[in-house]
Structures are given as structure tokens and as C-alpha cells.
Amino acid sequence: MGGIREYFGNISDALTSTVKGMAVTWQHFSKEPPITVQYPRARLAVAPSYRGLHILEQAKCIDCKLCAKACPVDCIEIESVHHGRILEWQKFTIDYKKCIFCEFCIPPCPKDCIHMTSEYEMASADNGHMVEDLLTWTGLRANDKREVEAAEAKKAGKAPPPPPEGVTPQPGGPAGGNASPFGTVVTSLVKDIIMPPIGLALGGVDFSNLFISLKGETFKSLADAQAAGAPTLNYGLFINNIINFLIVALAVFLLVRAIARLMPPPPPPASTTRDCPYCLSSIPKAATRCAHCTSQVDPVKG
Ligand code: SF4
Numbered sequence: 001m002g003g004i005r006e007y008f009g010n011i012s013d014a015l016t017s018t019v020k021g022m023a024v025t026w027q028h029f030s031k032e033p034p035i036t037v038q039y040p041r042a043r044l045a046v047a048p049s050y051r052g053l054h055i056l057e058q059a060k061c062i063d064c065k066l067c068a069k070a071c072p073v074d075c076i077e078i079e080s081v082h083h084g085r086i087l088e089w090q091k092f093t094i095d096y097k098k099c100i101f102c103e104f105c106i107p108p109c110p111k112d113c114i115h116m117t118s119e120y121e122m123a124s125a126d127n128g129h130m131v132e133d134l135l136t137w138t139g140l141r142a143n144d145k146r147e148v149e150a151a152e153a154k155k156a157g158k159a160p161p162p163p164p165e166g167v168t169p170q171p172g173g174p175a176g177g178n179a180s181p182f183g184t185v186v187t188s189l190v191k192d193i194i195m196p197p198i199g200l201a202l203g204g205v206d207f208s209n210l211f212i213s214l215k216g217e218t219f220k221s222l223a224d225a226q227a228a229g230a231p232t233l234n235y236g237l238f239i240n241n242i243i244n245f246l247i248v249a250l251a252v253f254l255l256v257r258a259i260a261r262l263m264p265p266p267p268p269p270a271s272t273t274r275d276c277p278y279c280l281s282s283i284p285k286a287a288t289r290c291a292h293c294t295s296q297v298d299p300v301k302g
């Protein structure tokens with residue numbers, strides 16, 4: 001009898017524990033979110049303070065090397081040649097095999113041009129890929145190159161290099177500079193006075209940096225894209241130029257209207273008619289007979 005009770009008791013325990021286990025499983029499926037993130041198909045959002053890979057705003061960097069000096073593990077290497085104020089970039093690398101993502105390199109930068117992003121994907125089977133060059137371009141930019149060549153030619157007592165095709169040098173001005181003083185003022189008015197508040201009102205948009213890279217590459221600024229020789233649609237500059245044009249058109253309109261108001265009114269045209277002394281109708285001054293009442297009249301000279 002005791003054996004039968006034990007037999008059915010075991011069956012009851014098995015069923016009870018199975019039901020309890022299934023209840024826990026069901027709770028997990030119905031209430032809790034999945035614990036395993038199916039990376040790389042899904043990614044967890046990183047914290048706002050996350051310190052990931054670096055980016056460099058190369059156009060702002062002055063090669064002071066303060067970031068490299070602040071790095072506790074010496075993983076930043078910067079090489080460039082200084083041509084006066086112009087920089088010829090060679091490398092700006094970070095060795096991520098050594099980097100401890102401490103962020104010590106960011107605060108010393110006087111130009112606020114090196115930043116840490118939330119980007120963390122850098123796994124690679126190749127050790128060489130762990131050394132990242134932050135430069136967008138190397139060497140000299142096209143405009144800087146001409147300036148450096150002109151300075152070197154001047155130092156060597158040679159003629160300066162010719163300006164690029166399609167650019168006419170201005171007497172007394174820099175090669176390619178064709179802006180009149182009025183144009184310079186209008187451009188500065190648009191760029192420095194009008195567009196900043198408009199950009200701020202539109203959520204901090206910098207119109208001069210609105211562009212589309214036709215090859216789909218990503219650049220931080222238009223200067224970087226142009227320095228890298230990437231084809232771009234510069235619709236931000238186009239908007240600036242339209243506003244320039246409207247301001248110039250308005251200025252010309254106001255100027256012409258002001259001049260027209262200062263001019264004396266033209267004299268009224270000399271009359272060629274007179275009134276018939278009989279019927280008072282208007283007849284030519286030289287008429288000898290009125291065309292209306294047929295009376296004979298004396299002609300008037302002048
Ligand atoms: S985050 Fe730290 S370790 Fe990495 S480059 Fe900057 S200073 Fe060096």
C-alpha cells in the first residue's frame with residue numbers, strides 16, 4: 001500500500017514541478033525583455049558619457065601636440081611640416097592597442113578639435129587596423145599648396161607659379177581673389193550677420209557646411225570634403241549666394257530709386273496746339289481754318 005502511495009506521490013511531484021517550471025518560463029516570455037542582444041543585428045544604446053573612438057576636426061587642428069603630451073600611454077603620434085602658418089599633414093594616429101579610453105587627450109586641446117564618439121566597432125583580425133589615422137587628408141590643400149609654392153619661388157627669386165586654369169589674377173590682389181569691396185561687405189553681411197541667427201533658429205545649422213557628397217562618403221565639413229577631392233553638391237553655399245544676390249539686387253534698386261528722386265523732373269513738352277477763338281476746340285498752332293467750326297483763323301508761330 002505504501003509503495004502505491006509513493007508511486008502516485010512521485011507522479012504528482014513531477015507534474016507539480018513541471019507546471020511550476022513552465023509558469024516561470026511563461027513569465028519570462030510574457031513579461032521580461034530578452035536578455036541576449038543579437039549583435040550585430042541589434043545593438044544596445046551606449047550611455048551618453050561613453051568614450052569610444054576619436055574623431056579629429058583637421059581643419060581646426062594647429063598641431064600643438066598637447067593631446068599627445070597628455071596621453072598617459074603615448075598612443076597618439078602626430079607628424080606634420082610647418083610652412084609658416086600652413087600645415088602639411090603627414091599623420092595623426094591613435095594606437096588603439098594601447099589606448100585606454102581615458103579621455104585625457106580631449107581637455108588640453110586649445111581648438112576643441114579632437115573628440116571621443118560613441119563609436120566602438122573596431123574589431124579586426126589584422127593588428128595594423130588597430131592603428132587609426134584620424135586625418136581626412138594628408139599633404140597640403142590645393143590653395144595652401146599654391147601659397148607655399150609662391151612663397152618658395154619668392155624666396156628663390158623665381159617667378160610665382162601661374163594661377164589655376166580659369167582664375168584671373170587681380171592686380172594688387174591674391175591669385176583668384178576677385179571680390180570687390182562691395183561684394184566682400186555683402187558676403188560678410190550674409191555670412192557673419194544674417195546666416196548665424198537663421199542657422200540658430202533652424203537648430204544650429206551651419207549653412208556654409210551644408211553639402212551632399214556625391215560618392216556617399218562622410219565628411220565632417222565641406223573643407224574636409226574639398227581637401228579630400230570628393231565631388232560635392234554645396235547647396236548651403238548656394239543658399240548663401242542667393243541671399244547675396246537678393247541683397248545686391250535690393251541695394252541696386254534702392255540706389256537707382258534714390259538717384260531718380262534727386263534728378264529734376266523733365267520740362268513738359270512744348271504744346272503744338274491752341275484753342276480756336278470761335279468754338280474753343282483744340283486746333284494745331286499753324287492751322288489757318290478751324291477743323292471743327294470751319295472759321296478762318298490766323299496761324300500762330302512757335
Ligand atoms: S583616450 Fe587616453 S589613452 Fe586614448 S589617446 Fe586619449 S589620452 Fe591616450
Ligand code: SF4
Pocket residue numbers: 056060061062063064065066067068078108109110111112113114
Ligand atoms: S591638442 Fe588639439 S590642436 Fe593640438 S594637436 Fe591635438 S588635436 Fe590638434
